[in-house]
Amino acid sequence: MRAVDELKDKMSTAVSILRWELANMWGHVSAKSPDGNSFVLMHLRPPEDPDMPSDEVLEYDLNGNLISGRRDQPEEIFFYVYPYKARKDVGAVIHCHPEMAIALTAAGRKILPIHLGSRNFARAVPVAPWLYGLWREDGEEAAKRLGRNCALMIQGHGAIVTGETLEQACINMVKLERTAKMILLAGRLGKLRPLSSGVMKRFREVGRRRSTNTTGQSQSLVPLEWRYYESLVKKGQRWSRL
Numbered sequence: 751m752r753a754v755d756e757l758k759d760k761m762s763t764a765v766s767i768l769r770w771e772l773a774n775m776w777g778h779v780s781a782k783s784p785d786g787n788s789f790v791l792m793h794l795r796p797p798e799d800p801d802m803p804s805d806e807v808l809e810y811d812l813n814g815n816l817i818s819g820r821r822d823q824p825e826e827i828f829f830y831v832y833p834y835k836a837r838k839d840v841g842a843v844i845h846c847h848p849e850m851a852i853a854l855t856a857a858g859r860k861i862l863p864i865h866l867g868s869r870n871f872a873r874a875v876p877v878a879p880w881l882y883g884l885w886r887e888d889g890e891e892a893a894k895r896l897g898r899n900c901a902l903m904i905q906g907h908g909a910i911v912t913g914e915t916l917e918q919a920c921i922n923m924v925k926l927e928r929t930a931k932m933i934l935l936a937g938r939l940g941k942l943r944p945l946s947s948g949v950m951k952r953f954r955e956v957g958r959r960r961s962t963n964t965t966g967q968s969q970s971l972v973p974l975e976w977r978y979y980e981s982l983v984k985k986g987q988r989w990s991r992l
């Protein structure tokens with residue numbers, strides 16, 4: 751499969767995972783193109799034109815100028831442009847509206863690493879005031895507040911996640927929403943106890959031990975969860991959501 755077709759296939763899988771997992775059709779997945787000079791973007795929302803293929807993508811240069819594509823353009827393009835500009839290690843950016851994570855943020859609560867599945871969120875996911883990616887300055891502000899983190903919550907709006915790969919970014923979005931649901935449940939029962947930095951450090955050693963799988967893919971770049979959910983999507987199966 752050509753690199754660009756492979757990327758489109760991965761984007762369609764990420765869209766299927768997130769549309770189901772977040773129970774929401776708003777948002778987009780994006781990834782740097784194979785040559786690194788542009789990025790491609792796919793809506794979570796299917797095309798309204800029945801003649802347009804569901805995997806239609808838009809391609810942008812790294813300044814946010816449209817290069818190609820027939821889909822309706824997203825309003826919030828600067829939420830993609832600025833994280834790519836700010837960090838060379840970012841290979842994928844996703845912006846969605848995970849409702850349980852938004853609910854936590856509305857109550858002034860933070861998304862903390864409370865279990866092994868949320869360890870990527872380090873001490874806490876940063877929270878930005880309301881921003882909208884239609885405006886350049888809001889995209890810039892979002893990238894600034896995201897910093898070196900892999901996720902940012904935007905008050906009253908949604909989330910931006912990044913990854914070195916699209917697979918990583920997709921699973922980061924899944925974990926963000928699931929962690930928010932866990933905190934909403936656990937927070938009603940008592941005080942939250944996030945993982946200590948000592949535990950997270952020890953678990954990183956486990957991650958290093960199993961860093962490659964039998965196909966030679968790095969497990970941090972292509973998380974095991976991605977391969978599991980990808981296999982379900984390809985079989986047309988769904989899974990139970992928390």
Ligand SMILES: [Zn+2]
Nearest residue numbers: 826845907908
């Ligand atoms: Zn949005």
